[in-house]
Amino acid sequence: MAVWLLKTEPGEFSIDDLAERGSDGEPWNGIRNYQARNFLREMQVGDLVLIYHSACATPGIVGLAEVIRDAYPDPDALNPESRYFDPKSHADNIRWSLIDVRFLQKYSAPLSLKAIKAEPSLGEMKLVNSSRLSVSPVTEAEYQTLCSLLHVDAMGNALD
DNA sequence: GCCAACGTTGGC
DNA sequence: GCCAACGTTGGC
Numbered sequence: 001m002a003v004w005l006l007k008t009e010p011g012e013f014s015i016d017d018l019a020e021r022g023s024d025g026e027p028w029n030g031i032r033n034y035q036a037r038n039f040l041r042e043m044q045v046g047d048l049v050l051i052y053h054s055a056c057a058t059p060g061i062v063g064l065a066e067v068i069r070d071a072y073p074d075p076d077a078l079n080p081e082s083r084y085f086d087p088k089s090h091a092d093n094i095r096w097s098l099i100d101v102r103f104l105q106k107y108s109a110p111l112s113l114k115a116i117k118a119e120p121s122l123g124e125m126k127l128v129n130s131s132r133l134s135v136s137p138v139t140e141a142e143y144q145t146l147c148s149l150l151h152v153d154a155m156g157n158a159l160d
Numbered sequence: 161g162c163c164a165a166c167g168t169t170g171g172c
Numbered sequence: 173g174c175c176a177a178c179g180t181t182g183g184c
Contacts, residue, residue: 007181007182009182032180033167033168033180034167034168035167054181054182054183055181055182055183056182059182059183113183130166131166131181131182132165132166132167132180132181132182132184133167133181134181
């Protein structure tokens with residue numbers, strides 16, 4: 001089971017919005033970057049997903065989700081009415097993919113980007129050194145360190 | 161709102 | 173296939 005990190009702007013779609021979706025989950029659409037898309041295609045049902053809030057007052061990791069549907073072609077790419085319309089995609093060749101995720105946890109104490117950057121052993125995180133990538137893998141070691149800083153277990157439950 | 165970083169596009 | 177122009181991301 002792999003661990004990933006997905007960015008979202010809370011003004012667009014926040015961890016609270018994901019929580020409201022409950023077990024139905026949410027299609028994580030709108031990824032329009034090849035590197036990010038390729039990571040999406042590697043994701044599998046059951047993989048864990050750290051949810052990161054960007055472009056907000058305190059950017060950081062705010063919660064945990066899980067993948068509930070493997071990557072599939074993004075129908076928005078074919079819809080001229082969609083903000084995610086892609087004129088270069090065609091019905092027999094859609095360039096973009098998405099996955100579905102569902103809410104697991106909202107951390108009572110989020111982990112800020114500032115705190116992540118302050119931890120030397122997290123210096124190789126894609127989040128840190130490839131800062132514009134909206135979908136990125138998290139290594140097992142990185143995940144353990146993050147959980148430790150968040151004071152949670154691997155399933156996001158608070159440790160006291 | 162500024163702007164640095166960087167991915168994408170398209171002319172040549 | 174190079175690279176300048178352009179658009180987007182996202183921290184600050």
